[in-house]
Amino acid sequence: MLDFKRLENLSLQCRGDILKMTHVANSGHPGGSMSSIDILVTLYSFANVDSKDPWKENRDRIIISHGHISPGVYSTLAAYGFVDRDEVISGFRHPASIFEGHITRGIPGVEWTTGNLGQGLSAGVGMALAGKLKNSSYHVYVVMSDGESAKGQVAEARRTARKYNLDNLTVIIDYNDIQISGHAKDIMYVDLKSEYESAGWKVIEIDGHDHKQIYSALNIAKNDGAPTVIIAHTIIGKGVSFMEDKPDYHGKPLNAEELEKALKELGIENDTRKYIEIREKLPIKEHENVKKSYKVSINTGKYRIYNDKTDNRSALGRAIADLAVINDNVVAIDCDLKGSVKLNYLDKERPDRLIEIGVQEHNAATLAGALSVEDFVTFFADFGVFGVDETFNQHRLNAINNTNLKVVVTHCGIDVGEDGKTHHGLNYLSAPTAWFGFKVIVPADPNQTDRAVRYVAKEYGNFVIAMGRSKMEPIKKEDGSLFFDGNYSFTYGKMDVIRDGKEVAIFTMGSVVPHALNAVEELRKEGVDVALINVSCPLELDEEILTRYGREKILVVEDHNTFNGLGKLIAAKLFEMKVLPDKFQKIGLDHFPVSGSYKYLFKIYGLDSEGIKKAVKRLLED
Numbered sequence: 001m002l003d004f005k006r007l008e009n010l011s012l013q014c015r016g017d018i019l020k021m022t023h024v025a026n027s028g029h030p031g032g033s034m035s036s037i038d039i040l041v042t043l044y045s046f047a048n049v050d051s052k053d054p055w056k057e058n059r060d061r062i063i064i065s066h067g068h069i070s071p072g073v074y075s076t077l078a079a080y081g082f083v084d085r086d087e088v089i090s091g092f093r094h095p096a097s098i099f100e101g102h103i104t105r106g107i108p109g110v111e112w113t114t115g116n117l118g119q120g121l122s123a124g125v126g127m128a129l130a131g132k133l134k135n136s137s138y139h140v141y142v143v144m145s146d147g148e149s150a151k152g153q154v155a156e157a158r159r160t161a162r163k164y165n166l167d168n169l170t171v172i173i174d175y176n177d178i179q180i181s182g183h184a185k186d187i188m189y190v191d192l193k194s195e196y197e198s199a200g201w202k203v204i205e206i207d208g209h210d211h212k213q214i215y216s217a218l219n220i221a222k223n224d225g226a227p228t229v230i231i232a233h234t235i236i237g238k239g240v241s242f243m244e245d246k247p248d249y250h251g252k253p254l255n256a257e258e259l260e261k262a263l264k265e266l267g268i269e270n271d272t273r274k275y276i277e278i279r280e281k282l283p284i285k286e287h288e289n290v291k292k293s294y295k296v297s298i299n300t301g302k303y304r305i306y307n308d309k310t311d312n313r314s315a316l317g318r319a320i321a322d323l324a325v326i327n328d329n330v331v332a333i334d335c336d337l338k339g340s341v342k343l344n345y346l347d348k349e350r351p352d353r354l355i356e357i358g359v360q361e362h363n364a365a366t367l368a369g370a371l372s373v374e375d376f377v378t379f380f381a382d383f384g385v386f387g388v389d390e391t392f393n394q395h396r397l398n399a400i401n402n403t404n405l406k407v408v409v410t411h412c413g414i415d416v417g418e419d420g421k422t423h424h425g426l427n428y429l430s431a432p433t434a435w436f437g438f439k440v441i442v443p444a445d446p447n448q449t450d451r452a453v454r455y456v457a458k459e460y461g462n463f464v465i466a467m468g469r470s471k472m473e474p475i476k477k478e479d480g481s482l483f484f485d486g487n488y489s490f491t492y493g494k495m496d497v498i499r500d501g502k503e504v505a506i507f508t509m510g511s512v513v514p515h516a517l518n519a520v521e522e523l524r525k526e527g528v529d530v531a532l533i534n535v536s537c538p539l540e541l542d543e544e545i546l547t548r549y550g551r552e553k554i555l556v557v558e559d560h561n562t563f564n565g566l567g568k569l570i571a572a573k574l575f576e577m578k579v580l581p582d583k584f585q586k587i588g589l590d591h592f593p594v595s596g597s598y599k600y601l602f603k604i605y606g607l608d609s610e611g612i613k614k615a616v617k618r619l620l621e622d
Helices: 004-025 030-046 067-079 085-091 120-133 152-163 192-198 211-222 256-266 272-280 312-326 344-349 361-372 384-390 392-400 413-419 446-458 510-525 543-549 566-577 598-604 609-621
Strands: 061-064 140-145 169-175 202-207 228-233 330-334 354-356 377-383 405-410 439-441 463-466 496-499 504-508 530-534 553-561 583-589
Touching (some): 004 067, 004 211, 004 272, 030 061, 030 140, 030 169, 030 211, 061 067, 061 120, 067 085, 085 272, 120 152, 152 361, 169 211, 192 202, 192 228, 211 228, 312 330, 312 344, 361 384, 361 405, 392 405, 413 510, 510 530, 510 553, 510 609, 530 543, 543 566, 553 566, 553 609, 583 609
Parallel strands (some): 140 169, 169 228, 330 377, 377 405, 439 463, 504 553, 553 583
């Protein structure tokens, strides 16, 4: 049994630390931190976590979804010896300190970087699923706010937890009924109890400031055989009379006079001058890197050779299934598209490694990222327009968490054809540039696709592999043999010279490569000497190839928007390298395309062999 008097004293100390650090920083969220602090103090005492070994594999996972209560989290971690208390109070929100404004994964005791509200439960579901897949005994706790519960992604995560019967998952909601603009019930009412009950969860309601009730509820939830939510009724600013139930203190630190009054009311010494002096001596620089990762252990298996016409997505699905059959740490997430993204191979050969989320892309993307930090090579498969555009912020947060996620998107560009402009994903290069650290691969044919999938599986980090929908002939050398043959090994950042030439250099990628190759072959018959360069890694351009061909007449052809696609990337790189092409032209999409067969669309927008030939001739004539 816990020493509840000790918990009360720790909560009191933490309330003082919350007020001090936000005052010293003149920034932060004291109100919500004080309403959550009794929950946090009890939880970190109850859960299987250890400050002496904070990353032990069998530890319980604690995710704080409302990351703005970082003062509460940091003060709790300091109270239990995970971090240094003086460093927390003096360094909070300073660039040289790891204790940022919202909690950061990699700080001992912090499992997930949060701040974008509504994503924490999805991350918790991902980690709970990982526990089930590993047959591990750890429990996952997600602490979240009532205000973020209005988000649709929360409902998506609830349904997933029930579907997979995640009895190793407990949610604790800080129900203080306050958010930035006022009382939560007035801004967007959410019937928390009914919504969780209708999703099949067990529900416990408690006083969120009573340590005994919190402890009892945690104990029940851990052993009741179902995903459980604890609705903890709290008061914002609890412990300081003039702060209680006041929306103003959600994100407002106390001034010196208010701080003195509050600390006196709590019976805590006002020693903030000490921390201000420490802070003044901190250097103005970036803090140390706290990113977490792990060494990937995987057998990439025997690659496949495709001699006949097929689609890249089939090679993708086939490779993922191959990997899962021989590795227990490979898993794929599907959003009701397994037949289209070709995860049906995996479903047939290793169904226990296919997580079916349904039409819940936001939840799926966050869940996949969380799974990937639990030693699972995780593939998140979707159409380009959903897996990239719709889930932009989820992948941005995955990048911030330094996940090991493989976003594999099919039906990119206008190769999806008849589905029309709502499904033409035209940002599969540009969007990942904003997810710092993500690498992008756009394979040219099924053989390169197979090798690329096996490559990313063994490399820790975040990748996008983007491809179209249609079947294509394998790329061949001039002698008719396979270009990406049995001797080919994928190297990230290396361009492939499909054909050499001196008059014009065509740079292209993905679905356009076969059309460009046909154009080159036809132009050669007409006596035009054209080089064809496959750019499979457009975010890390091959300087050697650009130096060799960059001063020629250049034509960039892409099934992507031209405003921030391959053409812009190559032009910028050439400028940086001080390489000036004789002429430079790009062909792609500069408006939303119409609906129709991809063959018609490629013709309309100049991406077919005839359009590419005409563009080359214009370059030569101008």
